[in-house]
Amino acid sequence: MHYHSPSTSVSLMSLPLGDHPPLIHTPPPGPASSALIELLAQSECPALTARRARRKEHSGAPSDPIVWREAVGANVVDADGNIYVDLSSGFGVASLGHRHPLIIAAIRKQSERLIHALGDLHPSDVKIELLKRLGEWSGLTEARVILGSDGSDAIDAAIKTALLATGRPGVLAFEGGYHGLAMGPLSICGYSSAFRAPFKHHLSPHIVFTPHPSPTTPLEKAISSVLQSHEEATKAGISIGALVIEAMIGRGGVREPPPGFLRWLRSFTKSIGAIFIVDEIFTGLHRTGPRLLSMAHGADPDIVCLGKALGGGLPISACIGRGEVMEAWRSAPSGEALHTATFFGNPLACAAALASLDTFESLDIENHVTQLGQMLLQRLLKIAGDFSFIREVRGRGLAIGIEFVNSSICLRTISELLRCGYITIPGGPEGCVMQISPPLLISESLLLSFVECLSSILQTLHNQTTTTKTTHAS
Ligand SMILES: Cc1ncc(COP(=O)(O)O)c(C=O)c1O
CATH class of the missing domain: 3.40.640.10 (Type I PLP-dependent aspartate aminotransferase-like (Major domain))
Incomplete structure (x- = not known):
């Protein structure tokens, strides 16, 4: 399936969308998303506006949402033309991918x-x-x-x-x-x-x-x-x-x-x-x-x-x-x-x-999901062992959760992942669990790139927390 964007840069127009790695050319949320969110805040239920503000305050990370404009397969395109990999399947809806033909x-x-x-x-x-x-x-x-x-x-x-x-x-x-x-x-x-x-x-x-x-x-x-x-x-x-x-x-x-x-x-x-x-x-x-x-x-x-x-x-x-x-x-x-x-x-x-x-x-979906899920779980378990702020990695098939020691670090990880083009959502008691539930037909290579990106984000957060601790101690 090919994506024909009316407004994104020319180089994107010929790329097949659906199984595309993230392509972020404007750090999210970009100006178009931000303007729409400002507009939204004037008319949506105030509970949602308030929740966004609280999350931002709590995580200490920018957590304004992106605004979705299009989605195909595992990809979402935001109002600024950034391409993401949706590891939430739109709350578990797009199991077959977005807009399956x-x-x-x-x-x-x-x-x-x-x-x-x-x-x-x-x-x-x-x-x-x-x-x-x-x-x-x-x-x-x-x-x-x-x-x-x-x-x-x-x-x-x-x-x-x-x-x-x-x-x-x-x-x-x-x-x-x-x-x-x-x-x-x-x-x-x-x-x-x-x-x-x-x-x-x-x-x-x-x-x-x-x-x-x-x-x-x-x-x-x-x-x-x-x-x-x-x-x-x-x-x-x-x-x-x-x-x-x-x-x-x-x-x-x-x-x-x-x-x-x-x-x-x-x-x-x-x-x-x-x-x-x-x-x-x-x-x-x-x-x-x-x-x-x-x-x-x-x-x-x-x-x-x-x-x-x-x-x-x-x-x-x-x-x-x-x-x-x-x-x-x-x-x-x-x-x-x-x-x-x-x-x-x-x-x-x-x-x-x-x-x-x-x-x-x-499709032979049961075997596919079981195998892909096991591969992802094993990779995540391997990287999680290096970070003391991860409490547990668990799940079955393509429903996987990473439990952090607190919601602040979980929300910061989710926010950093978004900036790299991966959409994940928080869950669990007090929002300590990062949920990973990608479209079931997602390619292995996209999942592997995600794991690599997550690993480097966790390493950076780890370095930041240890630097902060050392600074406080000195
Ligand atoms: C297990 C479960 N049951 C029920 C619901 C409610 O579904 P809906 O939001 O479509 O009303 C959800 C939604 O997340 C869910 O995860």
């Missing part, structure tokens, strides 16, 4: 026919095809599917399903878990209590949080924490009807539970008659290698939630449930379509999702 073709074809229908009342043919396809794809028995526009919608649908199916409002959720910020998912957001606090009066009082185990937590300890939380819930008169867990904590710091834990949760939820909901909005669709991480753990959920990469860049999500659980909707009291929205099942997004599934299925 098959997704674009499907959207174009669909747009010539139908871009909007009457949702659940008079649905589109393409929505019906997607529901069938997702049900089969999930492997859940007699699966039924509720579509949504974003991840929060899928989680909302899953929580409602559990309540209808069990009649019990209690939900066991995990500390550190992130499921979206609409009011339903916010109730179970264990990522940070700061997200919940201002809205606490509108949140469900039936939620119990339990610690999320790390990959090295002994299984018995992980199990006993859940049992204890369940016991506490019972004592508090909260009747647990659902357990919700991310197959691997993503935004909360890239942490996979220990082997056997998800499988145990399956049997535990069965034993208490609760619905086992696995949030695969980030991990699903091969982000960690297999199509669903929970299935690789042998977990066999009642409900799986998908989003992000499903639409190849268009907003669509899915709550996919086992037939016997989803039956609860049939006998819902009023006989109404209790869970619907104007844009659920939008034909353009459905066509893009079908093209995504086709594309994933046409």
Whole structure:
């Protein structure tokens, strides 16, 4: 694929974009990005402007954003014409890369026919095809599917399903878990209590949080924490009807539970008659290698939630449930379509999702992601050993996290990487974890150049911190 820029320098115009190394000719954020951000600050929600200012102050590094103008494959071009490598996949959406040709073709074809229908009342043919396809794809028995526009919608649908199916409002959720910020998912957001606090009066009082185990937590300890939380819930008169867990904590710091834990949760939820909901909005669709991480753990959920990469860049999500659980909707009291929205099942997004599934299925993606991920993890582990401000490097497939000792050093590293043309994002408790989740089809050579660049940035930061310490000491 070739990039034809209307305004960047002539030398860029003939370069193939998508798998291009970074090309920064104006230190980011350049004047065009900065002017747009100033304009944005006059009209966006003030919370976002304030957060930017806080981050800048906290890291002591320039952290104004770049403004995206175009993106193809692993590359993003900003308003100043700089070319970046997107190691975030746009929050995990562009798993197939930005503007994958098959997704674009499907959207174009669909747009010539139908871009909007009457949702659940008079649905589109393409929505019906997607529901069938997702049900089969999930492997859940007699699966039924509720579509949504974003991840929060899928989680909302899953929580409602559990309540209808069990009649019990209690939900066991995990500390550190992130499921979206609409009011339903916010109730179970264990990522940070700061997200919940201002809205606490509108949140469900039936939620119990339990610690999320790390990959090295002994299984018995992980199990006993859940049992204890369940016991506490019972004592508090909260009747647990659902357990919700991310197959691997993503935004909360890239942490996979220990082997056997998800499988145990399956049997535990069965034993208490609760619905086992696995949030695969980030991990699903091969982000960690297999199509669903929970299935690789042998977990066999009642409900799986998908989003992000499903639409190849268009907003669509899915709550996919086992037939016997989803039956609860049939006998819902009023006989109404209790869970619907104007844009659920939008034909353009459905066509893009079908093209995504086709594309994933046409590739040997599981092996590719596993091998590329192992290579990247090994390289990162090797360089991390040299720096005492790195606490841990972990992950699976192309979902990797580097945990720093504090958020300031993490944010500075992210800022320096951006200046070199690599886009990464912070996550984890207090923003100490740098998340690396590149497009799954990214080339090995781009990843190797990234590792090299990261290594030299870390070395510079290391030298700066040791110089500062020496200066202070003298
Ligand atoms: C695991 C997980 N669940 C749910 C969500 C919420 O999805 P959305 O932001 O599309 O509502 C996210 C978003 O980052 C996520 O990572």
